[in-house]
Amino acid sequence: MSGVERIQQVFANLKAKKQAAFMPYHAMGYPTRQRSLEVVQALAESGADLFEIGIPHSDPLADGPVVQAATDAAIRGGTTVADCLAMMGELRAAGVQQPFCAMSYYNPILAYGEERFAQDAAAAGVDGLIVPDLPPGESMKLEPACREAGIATIYFLAPTSTEARIRSVAAHATGFIYMVSVTGITGERSQLPSDLVDFIQRVRRHTSLPLAVGFGIGNRAQAAQVAGIADGVIVGSALVRAAGSADGVAAVRQLGTELAAGAHG
Amino acid sequence: MTQIQKPARVNYRALPDENGRFGPYGGKYVPETLMPALDELEEAYLQARHDPDFMAELGRLQRTYVGRPTALTYARRLSEHLGGAQIYLKREDLAHSGAHKINNALGQALLMKRKMGKTRIVAETGAGQHGVATATAAALLGIECVVYMGTVDMARQQPNVFRMRLLGTEVRGVESGSKTLKDAINEAIRDWVTNVRTTHYLLGSALGPHPYPAMVRDFQSVIGQEALVQMQDGEIGPGRLPDVIVACVGGGSNAIGAFHPFLEYENVRLIGVEAGGHGIESGEHAARFADPELGRLGVLQGTMSYVMQDSDGQIALTHSISAGLDYASVGPEHAWLRDLERAEYTYCTDEQALEGFKALCHLEGIIPALESAHAIGHVLELAPTLPKDQVILVNLSGRGDKDLGTVMSVLGEEL
Numbered sequence A: 001m002s003g004v005e006r007i008q009q010v011f012a013n014l015k016a017k018k019q020a021a022f023m024p025y026h027a028m029g030y031p032t033r034q035r036s037l038e039v040v041q042a043l044a045e046s047g048a049d050l051f052e053i054g055i056p057h058s059d060p061l062a063d064g065p066v067v068q069a070a071t072d073a074a075i076r077g078g079t080t081v082a083d084c085l086a087m088m089g090e091l092r093a094a095g096v097q098q099p100f101c102a103m104s105y106y107n108p109i110l111a112y113g114e115e116r117f118a119q120d121a122a123a124a125g126v127d128g129l130i131v132p133d134l135p136p137g138e139s140m141k142l143e144p145a146c147r148e149a150g151i152a153t154i155y156f157l158a159p160t161s162t163e164a165r166i167r168s169v170a171a172h173a174t175g176f177i178y179m180v181s182v183t184g185i186t187g188e189r190s191q192l193p194s195d196l197v198d199f200i201q202r203v204r205r206h207t208s209l210p211l212a213v214g215f216g217i218g219n220r221a222q223a224a225q226v227a228g229i230a231d232g233v234i235v236g237s238a239l240v241r242a243a244g245s246a247d248g249v250a251a252v253r254q255l256g257t258e259l260a261a262g263a264h265g
Numbered sequence B: 001m002t003q004i005q006k007p008a009r010v011n012y013r014a015l016p017d018e019n020g021r022f023g024p025y026g027g028k029y030v031p032e033t034l035m036p037a038l039d040e041l042e043e044a045y046l047q048a049r050h051d052p053d054f055m056a057e058l059g060r061l062q063r064t065y066v067g068r069p070t071a072l073t074y075a076r077r078l079s080e081h082l083g084g085a086q087i088y089l090k091r092e093d094l095a096h097s098g099a100h101k102i103n104n105a106l107g108q109a110l111l112m113k114r115k116m117g118k119t120r121i122v123a124e125t126g127a128g129q130h131g132v133a134t135a136t137a138a139a140l141l142g143i144e145c146v147v148y149m150g151t152v153d154m155a156r157q158q159p160n161v162f163r164m165r166l167l168g169t170e171v172r173g174v175e176s177g178s179k180t181l182k183d184a185i186n187e188a189i190r191d192w193v194t195n196v197r198t199t200h201y202l203l204g205s206a207l208g209p210h211p212y213p214a215m216v217r218d219f220q221s222v223i224g225q226e227a228l229v230q231m232q233d234g235e236i237g238p239g240r241l242p243d244v245i246v247a248c249v250g251g252g253s254n255a256i257g258a259f260h261p262f263l264e265y266e267n268v269r270l271i272g273v274e275a276g277g278h279g280i281e282s283g284e285h286a287a288r289f290a291d292p293e294l295g296r297l298g299v300l301q302g303t304m305s306y307v308m309q310d311s312d313g314q315i316a317l318t319h320s321i322s323a324g325l326d327y328a329s330v331g332p333e334h335a336w337l338r339d340l341e342r343a344e345y346t347y348c349t350d351e352q353a354l355e356g357f358k359a360l361c362h363l364e365g366i367i368p369a370l371e372s373a374h375a376i377g378h379v380l381e382l383a384p385t386l387p388k389d390q391v392i393l394v395n396l397s398g399r400g401d402k403d404l405g406t407v408m409s410v411l412g413e414e415l
């Protein structure tokens, strides 16, 4: 089965149960290599349906302070692109089944070599790819390379997106569409924006792809709220912050269980 | 003396294309949230360029507020001292607020005010000159303004921090990464993504996603347009075109502004001078074109160009004595002109820049910005190799008041 199909299947299974997907993010190499593997495993056991696996970049311009600090620490700890792929391979070997969507910025992938990256990523068990600074119009090489390797190309839409942008993203995206809940960067918010329902409906008219909402979600209540209107709930900063705390893995396990309960209803 | 001009082989002015590309360089590598803002900006800009009222208002501000045209100065003593080519200086240091940066800042601020219905400006600054220029334009036009600046740069460009605050701008220190220009741009972009509905990002160099490289170039081209006329005027200039134009290259705005109107005069050599820092071998520099190991094709902050990076695609730390040249990437049009061999790029170390700085102070009574001193540093080498009837035009991008602290800490004992 290709990565695209594995992602489709996860959303189809959940839809049959009238549930939204719980989609946690974690940055590889944070707080340490070993701990980051344990964090993903803990989340896999606490109800995660699909992972976003962060490959650190030195200049994460779409990320807020929590993810910035984590990916920065990971790079200082020696985390490389190749090692992130190796870690995903190790997680697969350890029995983690959920789809992996690798999330990075364009430059590390460009430096690695776009075609080589797509092939190596697929071999390591990557099912989808998310690159915040690579909108569809600029993904001339990486998108075909991902298609070739069976990897889903996941693009973003934002509350500012025009109808034309929505159509273009809908035409290029596979797997799901990443709906940015707010104009802004990653990080927890005390309240989700009131126009989220409108935004989702606007996009819904153009695509039957699953719509997963991210940016700003940090607790069970918010996860449940989003699950009521979208197909997936993406949580990053809150989990990364938990992973960095004294008893990180246990904290992640607890928060992950709550968020999964919120998403699954 | 007249010069025979070859017709241009390439239409250098056709680019960027509709995708914002200069050959393989340029583009729009930004988060989706910003894509509509870039489209809107491009539309507003194209409209403004063809709007005679807008252009007239900008022209009037340039004359009555910025002090344009800036002077062309024959550097007689420097030329005699070096014993080779005749050296002329395009005096952007005399522009209001002390550098060429005002040309772009005023252009964009006016564009926002007249064409875009936004109310707030964010900007980044390295040397503080772009920040001061933006704060100046914001004060003049009554616009709320926030400037992001790395804390390392705040320390080495203190006077400019005070200037911005006096002008009513809020300066926010950036503690992430190398705490210099690159990190200030990241923070400005994060602010922009968050407040994009009300806020215009007033980017300060010929960098970033389309349409910035083209728009900033066009606002800065006033430098080259004036120089083209002044050089040919026998009363203030040599009465002919220069043989060589030299400009420092940080992001590349003063250089592209000086070069662009001369592109089709193919007998005019164009030389961009990057920051050689402690020397290429040291790895501590910002000479993106000169170091094949660190400077490679990449994408940073919205544009594809040469980027200083490690083998894993992480952006490398750069070093320059001048904050304004201390940046890991370079404007995409420069990368393109270099591929076409229409422009050449070289570098000048911290030490050579200081020599240029001292020479201009002693021989011409002009205290240059450390950025501009890189262009002079290269001229110290170049001029003696050229015959006396050749002419070099140097774009003196800014004045050095902001750098006195840095220079005093280096040259303190000499003085």
Ligand SMILES: Cc1ncc(COP(=O)(O)O)c(C=O)c1O
Residues within 6 Å of the ligand: B099, B100, B101, B126, B127, B128, B129, B130, B204, B205, B206, B248, B249, B250, B251, B252, B253, B254, B255, B323, B324, B325, B369, B371, B372, B397, B398, B399
């Ligand atoms: C006086 C001066 N010259 C040059 C530069 C470098 O920028 P650019 O390459 O865009 O002209 C700066 C940047 O701060 C500056 O202040």
